[in-house]
Amino acid sequence: MQRRSFLKQASVGLAAGAAASVAATPALAQTAALPTIKWRLASSFPKSLDTLFHAIETVAAHVKAASGGKFEIQLFAAGEIVPSAAVLDAVKDGTVEMGQSASYYYVGKDPTFAFDCAVPFGLNSRQQSAWMWSGGGLDLMRDLFKDYNIHNIPCGNTGVQMGGWFRKEIKNISDMKGLKMRIAGIAGQVMGKLGVVGQQMGPADIYPALEKGTIDAVEWVGPYDDEKFGFNRVAKYYYYPGFWEAGPQLSVYINLKKWGELPKEYQQMLEDACAFAHAQMQADYDVKNVAALRRLVAGGTQLREFPKEVMVAAQAATFQLYDEFAAKYPKFKKVYAQWKKFRDDQNLWFKVAERAYDSFIYSQTTTRR
Numbered sequence: 001m002q003r004r005s006f007l008k009q010a011s012v013g014l015a016a017g018a019a020a021s022v023a024a025t026p027a028l029a030q031t032a033a034l035p036t037i038k039w040r041l042a043s044s045f046p047k048s049l050d051t052l053f054h055a056i057e058t059v060a061a062h063v064k065a066a067s068g069g070k071f072e073i074q075l076f077a078a079g080e081i082v083p084s085a086a087v088l089d090a091v092k093d094g095t096v097e098m099g100q101s102a103s104y105y106y107v108g109k110d111p112t113f114a115f116d117c118a119v120p121f122g123l124n125s126r127q128q129s130a131w132m133w134s135g136g137g138l139d140l141m142r143d144l145f146k147d148y149n150i151h152n153i154p155c156g157n158t159g160v161q162m163g164g165w166f167r168k169e170i171k172n173i174s175d176m177k178g179l180k181m182r183i184a185g186i187a188g189q190v191m192g193k194l195g196v197v198g199q200q201m202g203p204a205d206i207y208p209a210l211e212k213g214t215i216d217a218v219e220w221v222g223p224y225d226d227e228k229f230g231f232n233r234v235a236k237y238y239y240y241p242g243f244w245e246a247g248p249q250l251s252v253y254i255n256l257k258k259w260g261e262l263p264k265e266y267q268q269m270l271e272d273a274c275a276f277a278h279a280q281m282q283a284d285y286d287v288k289n290v291a292a293l294r295r296l297v298a299g300g301t302q303l304r305e306f307p308k309e310v311m312v313a314a315q316a317a318t319f320q321l322y323d324e325f326a327a328k329y330p331k332f333k334k335v336y337a338q339w340k341k342f343r344d345d346q347n348l349w350f351k352v353a354e355r356a357y358d359s360f361i362y363s364q365t366t367t368r369r
Contacts, residue, residue: 034263038072041098041252042091044084044105046203047077049225051284055156055250055277056100062273063266071266073098084202091253092149099253100155103141107185109148111325112332115339116141116152118248120190120318125157125247125282127346132249135342140335151259155274156250156281159289161242162226163306164219165210165235173309182206182218186321187244193317194310203229210234219244223292224285232301239304243314250281 041060045052053075060073076096078084087099088106103116115122115137123131131137132154145152164183170176177195188198199215209215211234218235219242220226232238252274259267297303326333 032068034067034070034265036070037262037266038074039097039258040074040076040081041100042076042081042087042096043099044078044087044101046079048228049221051224051281051288052156052158052250053077054284055281056252058277058280059155059252059270059273062276063269066269066273067266071269088148088150088253091255094255094257097255097258101251101253102248103152103251104185104248110144110329110331111186112144112329112335114186115335116144116249116251118245119322120187120244121246121315123247123343123346124350125159125249127343127350128157128247128249129154129278130346131339131342136338137342140338144331144335145253146256149256151254151256153252153254153271153274154249154278155252156278158221158245158248158250158285159282160247161245162219162222163239163242164217165226165231166217166237166239166304167210167213167235168216169237169302169304170239170307170310172307173313176310179217180215182209182215183244187219189321190244190314190318193321194313207231207234222285222289223296224288227292227296232296232299236300236302237304238296238301239306241306243306243311249278 041056043053043056047053056073056075060075063071063073081096082090084101085105087101088103088109090096091099104114104118106113118128122128128137132141138154141152164181166179168175173194176191178197179195180197180199181191182199182201183191183196184198184200188196188200192198199209201209201215206215206218206220207229210218210231218231220229220231222242226232226238252270254270262270322332322336326336
């Protein structure tokens with residue numbers, strides 16, 4: 001009886017396997033009929049920022065595997081083809097087919113670009129993903145990027161970042177006045193309203209400037225990446241949170257003409273690969289930042305939370321700035337109105353179950369079971 005049952009199950013399994021094989025044959029034949037394509041991708045990040053750069057390594061690997069090796073993406077780190085801040089223009093102009101960047105690098109062209117990455121007192125990482133994929137944000141952003149001949153795809157999020165390294169302790173709002181800080185974009189403009197003197201400089205110049213006292217503070221990413229730069233050796237105080245980067249999203253850019261020429265199968269491969277890399281990046285940071293922060297604190301780093309009066313003043317300055325942008329930039333006004341309503345609705349939800357759970361868990365000792 002057991003033998004007959006086993007044989008029956010085996011025959012069913014073989015039949016199912018045969019059916020799957022037959023079903024797979026057209027798919028394999030379809031892939032074989034697709035063209036061989038080799039593209040170049042320019043990143044805004046060096047390979048030393050391995051978690052950021054790994055996102056596009058993941059995308060390239062997945063696309064190559066899914067296409068049976070017929071669609072290859074050659075990767076170039078910052079500066080190998082174009083400078084970090086020139087990636088958007090390189091994709092727009094067709095110098096490269098693809099790019100990887102943080103869209104708030106391009107607020108000089110239009111501050112609306114920041115919504116594709118992060119804005120001060122904006123969405124956390126989950127809310128940013130919700131806005132982009134389910135809340136209408138992606139359509140709004142693609143309407144903006146279309147003007148720059150680009151198809152954009154979300155591809156990574158670091159989670160909330162740190163507020164940065166300071167050579168002196170910040171006890172109140174007056175301690176911000178005259179402070180020279182490496183911070184750029186909209187965040188730099190907000191800090192400017194608090195009396196901070198914003199400085200823009202490339203990664204290679206930050207450590208020497210902080211060491212020599214040319215600048216008093218620097219914001220970068222978070223424990224894992226900051227530790228690599230050795231900021232803890234020249235600045236004692238490590239502040240949080242980075243209220244200008246609650247959930248900064250990275251993006252992949254594709255030249256719009258080249259995107260339109262891609263077979264639909266390759267387009268889907270890219271969208272799917274970016275979605276996987278998007279989730280993987282934050283998972284990696286959530287693991288790596290823990291160990292790095294422990295090492296930094298063990299080495300003498302002094303963790304400090306920004307004083308509430310600094311946060312309150314910064315938030316007021318932020319929304320004042322948004323009103324100024326909305327009066328000047330039509331696309332910013334359009335996106336901001338929809339984004340703000342989404343943000344308000346999300347905060348209502350997160351105040352309920354999320355905050356109650358988080359507040360309870362964080363109030364408990366780590367040893368309690």
